[in-house]
Amino acid sequence: MAGNGNSGRPGKPASLHILQGNRSKKNFDELINEIKAPPVPIEAPPMPSFLSDEAVIEWERVVPALMALGLIATLDQMVLATYCQAYADWLRFQRLIAERNAASADGLGGDVQTFKTGAQQMHVLRQLANDAEKRANAAGAQFGFTPMARRNLKTAPAPQGELFPNEQRDAASGYFS
Incomplete structure (x- = not known):
């Protein structure tokens, strides 16, 4: 017999998949959608x-x-x-x-x-x-x-801050446009 619903490891919540580095290579967008709209609030x-x-x-x-x-x-x-x-x-x-x-x-x-x-x-x-x-x-x-x-x-790294404060960023963007 091949197995039943109790076979194998129990599934992980999407947040744990992302925190642990998504080694199972699940679709990242689906994981994010599950976190944004979880089946149980x-x-x-x-x-x-x-x-x-x-x-x-x-x-x-x-x-x-x-x-x-x-x-x-x-x-x-x-x-x-x-x-x-x-x-x-x-x-x-x-x-x-x-x-x-x-x-x-x-x-x-x-x-x-x-x-x-x-x-x-x-x-x-x-x-x-x-x-x-x-x-x-x-x-x-x-x-x-x-x-x-x-x-x-593995916690996600903190998002990188802005390279320049708002005024300097706006002035710098004028040079490249």
Whole structure:
């Protein structure tokens, strides 16, 4: 069987094709038209009311950057909320681990849990922090938040400014006409 709609790599948005140098040699005009009139409008999704304070801060930090890159739409509310809340959870657990480590004699109170029998295992706070980190990385990868996702991004060079200011340019154009 030759494959189905799930075969191969998932498609990239037009903005990523252009940022990465359009190695697939897609028609540049079609990519520009897709950016100008995307199938789903580039718009910030409404922020959910259930986000914690730290998740709200992260939402407000990343949404403008995603808007500038054209990588966000109102349909992305759930994955963005998942990322922001997972990030906030990770911060909270890291703070609790640091407090327990500072209070413990060996400095591992938040990392290692010792039972009455002497058996040791990873502390539940460390497990929760690791889970929050995995959730944040998985959701953030959807937007290119990981170093590997950004590795191939090539931003377009800034447009070159005018060689002469307006008055000098107008005077110089009179010499060549």
